[in-house]
Amino acid sequence: MTAQDTIFEARRGAMTGLAYRMLGSRADAEDVVQDAWIRWRGVETDAVTNPAGFLNRVVTRLCLDRLKSARARREVYVGEWLPEPVVDEDHQDLGEDLSVAFLLALERLTPLERAAFLLHDVFDAPFADVARTLGRTEAACRQLAARAREHIKAGKARYRPSAEEEQRLTSAFLAAALGGDESVLRGILAQDVVMHADGGGVVSANLNPVFGLEKAVRLLLGIKKKWPNPDGTVARLARINGAPGLVLSCDGVVFQTMGLEIVEGRIAAVYTMRNPDKLARLNS
Known part of the structure; x- marks a missing residue:
């Protein structure tokens, strides 16, 4: 395994988790990560000073592209749309907070709000990186994340059963x-x-x-x-x-x-x- 492969594999779980939260589909998330791999193979990794930030940026932009067609499909979706379920240990590489209520709360955000919130609040990306990813100013990204935070409160579990x-x-x-x-x-x-x-x-x-x-x-x-x-x-x-x-x-x-x-x-x-x-x- 090359150094380039090692870097990518170390980030695969986080990238899949980001894409799943953006798209609500594990299958689509894995397709996005595969597309990100193709793009990763085409860059000179020695010139990438922050591989995690670079890969998050690639995955987010791929997801935003997919959301354009996904939104159109959901407008004609028959019945209620729910995210693809993640069962048993299959969720372990995707990180915490995958509740359906949380994912449905994310669905109520605009794509840019969702991206800003996930990148900063869930994946700890600094707003400078979020701004670079979304092509917005840092101030605009802070506002996007703040609006998302207000809407997302209802999707956060406030009770943990034993x-x-x-x-x-x-x-x-x-x-x-x-x-x-x-x-x-x-x-x-x-x-x-x-x-x-x-x-x-x-x-x-x-x-x-x-x-x-x-x-x-x-x-x-x-x-x-x-x-x-x-x-x-x-x-x-x-x-x-x-x-x-x-x-x-x-x-x-x-x-x-x-x-x-x-x-x-x-x-x-x-x-x-x-x-x-x-x-x-x-x-x-």
Whole structure:
């Protein structure tokens, strides 16, 4: 392995983490990193005084280019858009704070706000580097990051459940959702629980978020009755974007993930991914 290869591989996890947060897709993030590798091979690395800054700049600009077409696709996306789930140990090389709530908060930012916030607040890039990356003044980048910071507060987890709490609630949710146990569901879901789902227009899923305990219980019981899981379904506990969750598969093929957000002893949000395109990586 050459010195150039070594530098790039040392930064691969951070670059993938940056691209995933920018794009909400692990597959697209890996494509961006591959494109960054091609560009990295074309430079004289001895002349690059700050490889980390240089590579972050390349990845960010590639992501901004991709976001232009991604935004257009999402305008015609069928139903709610959720980020591609990152399951179990697959998240370890991407860094901390990959919660779905955080990623959805990032989605509400403009691309430049997202880039400025991620580069400075998450990846510790000085504003001089952020300005160079975005082609803006340092003052403008500070304003972009400040606006992003205000919007992003709602996506930051303010409660950290214990491991025991996660295990108890996730196991109870698994049994109750699959078994259609209404009383258990009422005992573990928060009054203001929100049910999110992404079917991408390919498979059945609620098109809009469902708010509140009563509607959430009706939704889960209705799904159990009208669209039961196929025979031979296997469900297991998992980590979904660093949070507790479930993975459902049949004949070895994952067809659904469910990430849970736990707040003060109750499940406050459920993020269900059914879009097969976003589950493809789990079946590769």
